[in-house]
Amino acid sequence: MSALAVRVVLVDDDPLVRTGLRLVLGGAPQVEIVGEAGDGAEGLDVVARTRPDVVLMDIRMPRMDGLAATQQLLARSDPPRVVVLTTFDADEYVVRALASGASGFLLKDTTPSTMVEAIQRVAAGEPMLSPSVTAQLIRRVVHASLPGAEAARARAAAARLATLSEREREVAVAVGQGKSNAEIARDLFMSLATVKAHVSHIFVKMGVSNRVQIAICVHEAGLA
Template identity: 85%
Template sequence: MSAAAVRVVLVDDDPLVRTGLRLVLGGSPRVEIVGEAGDGAEGLDVVGRTHPDVVLMDIRMPRVDGLAATEQLLGRPDPPRVVVLTTFDADEYVVRALASGASGFLLKDTAPAMIVEAIERVAAGEPMLSPSVTAQLIRRVVDASDSATGAGRARAAAARLARLSEREREVAIAVGQGRSNADIARELFMSIATVKAHVSHILVKTGTANRVQIAICVHEAGLA
């Protein structure tokens, strides 16, 4: 197994799904399955013992569901990146998980090569939602608030973005539009390494956990 392989834990209450994912991912030298769990409670324990880079998390599970498990994982120091497994891209649980800090989602019928690519991208801090899907999900998060709450969230989002430099603000808006690091580098005439550095600064200054939350912040501020 390559030393650079992404360490992954599978959390799904369907043994057949876990077996399928294990077979798909086990054939890639770039991914190492370090643990499995049948529900969120077991998943929290497995993650605590194995310290993976990425967790593939089913949402609808007994005992502790994927949403609660995701929120608990992301509240830990140095948490893994969480990718939600789902059957429907418009699942309300998926929207809530993304708003809570999950790095993206995978449909369970995603092609094997795309699953491996998505895991690698998420481990590297890249977005794994297409711009159209990002926009759809973020609209649902933003529109879920009533007008008073929405106005308050817009003011709070604008205040968080006001902490950014002009260049960081440009990068944040591009993230809100669903752009990849490569796209942002090309459009703003900077290196990918510089884009990554800006994204890291944006995360710290805005108090966001990942690119999806940056995008939500940008949309709530009315900038994308």
């Protein structure tokens, strides 16, 4: 296995699903399956032991579901990237997992080549949600607030964005529009390295762990 392969842990309560994923991903030199688990609690232990780059996390599991496991994983000091596995692209649990910091989601019937590409992109810190899917999910999150809470959320979002420099804010808005780093570099006339640096600074200043959380904030502030 290549030293550059992305180390992956599979967490799903269905042994057949895990077997299928192992077969699909095991033949790809870009990916190395380093562990498996049948529920969220076991997944936490396996991740602590194997220290993967990416976790493919089912949502509905016994004992500890994928949402709770994702939240606990992302609270760790050096968390892996988490990609949610689901059969529904607008699953409410998926929306909640993304808002909590998951890097994206994959449908369980995703083609092998697309799944490998998505895992590589997530491991590299790149977005894996298309603009249309991102927009759909962001609307679910933004409009899920209770009546009367929108103004408070908008103020809080604006305050977080106010911590950014003008250029960082431009990048944040572009992230909120679902653009990739390459698209942002092209549209804002920056080098790719500069865009990546800005995104890293935004993560730190806003206290977020993925681009979906930036996008939610931008949408709540009414900037996208």
